[in-house]
Amino acid sequence: MRKRNEGKKIARGAAWMGAMAMGLALSFATAEAKTKVLLFFDTEDFTCDRSNDAIRDIANILTEEKVVGHFNMVGLLCEELVRLRRMDVLDSLKGHAIGTQTYGHSLHPAICELSDREDFGEAYRAVLAQEAEAIGMIRAATATDRVIFQDPPGNSWSYVSFYAYADLGVKFVCGGGFTDRPLTSKGAYGAGGIVRRNNVALGLWYCNCYQIPYSSMFGLEGFLPREGYKPPDVKKILDDSAGRDLISFYMHPHMAVKTKHWDGINYKRKNLVEWGKWIPAPDRPAEDTKVFYDRLRSFIRTIKADSRFELIDLRDFEKTLKPRVEITRADIPAIRRALGKRFSAVDLPKSWSVSDCFQASVRFLRGDKAFRPGKSWGFLDRPKGVKEKTVVLASDLKDAAARLNTDYFLPPEIEVGGKKIGPADFLFAALEAIETGSGAVCVEPRDQLGSFEEVPSLEMVDIKGGWVIHADTFEDRYCSERLKLQLWTLRIE
Numbered sequence: 001m002r003k004r005n006e007g008k009k010i011a012r013g014a015a016w017m018g019a020m021a022m023g024l025a026l027s028f029a030t031a032e033a034k035t036k037v038l039l040f041f042d043t044e045d046f047t048c049d050r051s052n053d054a055i056r057d058i059a060n061i062l063t064e065e066k067v068v069g070h071f072n073m074v075g076l077l078c079e080e081l082v083r084l085r086r087m088d089v090l091d092s093l094k095g096h097a098i099g100t101q102t103y104g105h106s107l108h109p110a111i112c113e114l115s116d117r118e119d120f121g122e123a124y125r126a127v128l129a130q131e132a133e134a135i136g137m138i139r140a141a142t143a144t145d146r147v148i149f150q151d152p153p154g155n156s157w158s159y160v161s162f163y164a165y166a167d168l169g170v171k172f173v174c175g176g177g178f179t180d181r182p183l184t185s186k187g188a189y190g191a192g193g194i195v196r197r198n199n200v201a202l203g204l205w206y207c208n209c210y211q212i213p214y215s216s217m218f219g220l221e222g223f224l225p226r227e228g229y230k231p232p233d234v235k236k237i238l239d240d241s242a243g244r245d246l247i248s249f250y251m252h253p254h255m256a257v258k259t260k261h262w263d264g265i266n267y268k269r270k271n272l273v274e275w276g277k278w279i280p281a282p283d284r285p286a287e288d289t290k291v292f293y294d295r296l297r298s299f300i301r302t303i304k305a306d307s308r309f310e311l312i313d314l315r316d317f318e319k320t321l322k323p324r325v326e327i328t329r330a331d332i333p334a335i336r337r338a339l340g341k342r343f344s345a346v347d348l349p350k351s352w353s354v355s356d357c358f359q360a361s362v363r364f365l366r367g368d369k370a371f372r373p374g375k376s377w378g379f380l381d382r383p384k385g386v387k388e389k390t391v392v393l394a395s396d397l398k399d400a401a402a403r404l405n406t407d408y409f410l411p412p413e414i415e416v417g418g419k420k421i422g423p424a425d426f427l428f429a430a431l432e433a434i435e436t437g438s439g440a441v442c443v444e445p446r447d448q449l450g451s452f453e454e455v456p457s458l459e460m461v462d463i464k465g466g467w468v469i470h471a472d473t474f475e476d477r478y479c480s481e482r483l484k485l486q487l488w489t490l491r492i493e
Contacts, residue, residue, distance in 0.1 A: 034310040035242055036317075037303055040070045040174060040214060040250035042151055044105045045262040046077040047278035051254035052089050054289075058253050059092035061293060065300050068313040072101040072151035072174070075134030078141035090141060097315055098142045099149035099174070102161075103134035106153060106263035106469045108271050113474045115160035120380055120409065128164040135168060149212075149314050151175045154467030159378075159483045162207030166375070171318055173209040175250070203321075204454065205353070205491040208375055210321070212248065212314075217241070220251035223295035225288045231295075234302055242308040256292050259284050269472050322493060325350040326372040327360040329434065335360075336431040343424070343450040345490045353491040354450055358410065358423065361430035365401035378486030381412040383448035385422030390443045392416045394433040397441075400426070410488065422448040449487050458484055 041058060045051035055071070062069040071093060081089055102111050114130065117123040135147045149172035150165050152158070157176055165173065204211045217240060222232045241247045254262060258281040265279050266272050273279060303309050327335070331349060335357050338346045346352045352360075355376035363371045396417030404414070413420045421429070421443055429441040452459045461483055464476035 035244050035308060036246045036312045037309050038070060038212065038246070038248040038312060038314070039067065040072065040151065040248055042101060042250060042252045043071045044074045044077060044101055044153070044252065045254040046074060046080045047262045047266055048280040049084060050257055050283065051262065052081065052086050054253040054256040056089045056092040057293060058256065058296070059096055061297050062300070063092070063095060065297065065304070067300055067304065067311050068095070068097055070097045070099060070149065070314060072099045073138045073142070074101045074105045075103040075137035076107065078137045082141050093142055097149070097313055098138060098144040098147065099151060100131070100134055100138055100147050100170070101151045102153055103130045106267040108267065108471050110153065110156060110469060111161050112156045112158045112463055112479050113471055115158040116474060116477055116479050118478060120160065123160045124164060127158065127160045128167065131161065131164055132168060148172060148318055149174055154469055155463055156467065157461065157463065157483055158479060159207055159486050162209050166208035171210055172212055172314055174212045174248070175214040176211050203493040205489070205493065207486050207489050212246070214250045215248050218249065220249050220296060221255050223292050223299065224255065225291050234299060238302065238306060256289050257284050258282065263469055267469055322351070324373045326370045327352060327356065328370045329364055332431055332435045336435055339428070342453070343447060344453060345492045347492050351491055351493045354488040355410065358427050358488065359406040361427055361434065362401045362404050362406050364434050365398045365430055376489035376491065377409050378488045379412055380409045380482060380485065382485060383412045383423050385425050385448045386443055386445055388445065390419060390421060391440055392419065392421065392429055392443055394439050394441065397426070397430055397433055424448040424450070449485070452487065454490060454492065
């Protein structure tokens with residue numbers, strides 16, 4: 001008998017997320033620009049067939065209103081839908097965008113539990129195999145040709161899974177709380193996951209995936225009736241949303257028919273029940289479900305009728321993503337200036353991560369004239385830089401470049417002419433040597449990782465403390481720290 005279990009994104013924002021979220025920030029969008037709206041549905045309850053009715057009903061409402069919903073499906077749920085012959089549910093999903101929410105959601109080991117290993121290769125192989133199986137389950141059940149988006153359960157922002165998903169062709173990671181970026185007092189940035197520089201809206205990439213946050217301002221479950229309930233002020237919600245670059249509203253379909261999350265009952269801290277012998281969450285009164293459906297339909301119609309908004313489909317949005325642009329030696333002065341001003345992703349003259357710039361500098365030291373970026377890499381260990389001014393020779397930089405492997409995680413230290421310097425030290429020294437032709441470069445102590453300005457919440461990430469489903473045995477020895485160490489993969493488009 002297969003052991004399976006799972007859980008919920010009950011606390012999509014741990015306490016820290018509330019401070020980080022503060023509502024998605026207003027941007028400097030022009031009066032003509034429409035706010036892009038995405039509708040997400042975290043479709044995950046494989047423990048109770050009644051929850052499947054809600055998937056069907058919600059999908060049908062969207063179809064009738066001629067809008068696309070984004071359904072993040074759990075692999076095991078898709079397997080259950082096939083086993084139960086719920087063709088009514090699967091048929092209702094036709095025309096909608098189908099993504100993944102992992103193989104088992106809250107089934108232990110959950111994805112961060114599976115990822116929390118010192119040996120990245122071991123963690124990667126385990127996650128890749130599991131999530132490839134999940135995507136296969138989803139495609140087989142829904143007849144989806146490609147799965148291009150994913151939603152982490154709870155706060156399961158596994159750096160391992162991001163690399164794995166990118167290799168599996170998953171372009172978008174949705175719901176990542178660390179990308180939920182409030183507007184600064186200077187007005188430099190827009191809605192979470194959307195960075196603004198020079199009044200231009202730019203998307204955010206991390207670990208080679210385009211990051212799309214869920215709105216922390218309003219969740220669709222706010223339309224569910226409850227004791228002491230006061231209906232949400234839809235006008236205020238939309239007025240607060242208008243003018244942003246992008247806004248996403250999400251819910252869990254099972255909550256339309258249940259009063260509690262399924263995984264908190266069956267999978268909190270461990271697999272509490274035997275596979276197939278699940279404890280069903282309490283049913284919601286049918287009249288409350290109907291009220292919710294009516295309010296959801298009304299909300300969708302209100303958005304459609306409001307000229308300030310545009311409901312979009314990630315499958316179409318994918319087509320707007322720009323191809324990667326090569327870095328040439330002629331770009332080095334601009335890159336050097338940009339990194340000197342802000343040690344972070346470069347968006348002028350083109351869109352490049354710090355990792356891209358590092359890889360390019362290595363190639364140029366080897367004699368290449370151009371470099372076309374592919375996969376960006378961060379670190380597995382915190383980088384260490386020089387403690388005092390250090391002179392390195394250009395010839396030694398070239399020798400070190402010849403030895404460096406840029407097709408894997410970057411080294412925390414690099415030996416140059418018998419001296420150990422940090423990766424940022426190497427990058428800035430290489431850029432100077434390439435631009436100026438100098439035979440020797442003075443390296444000064446500097447921050448090796450760079451600025452978290454675009455993703456300030458990333459510095460506060462505490463995966464272990466952010467989701468009630470995580471097992472007590474989950475130590476988070478590597479997940480939170482290594483998620484931060486991928487900062488060099490940050491790219492803004």
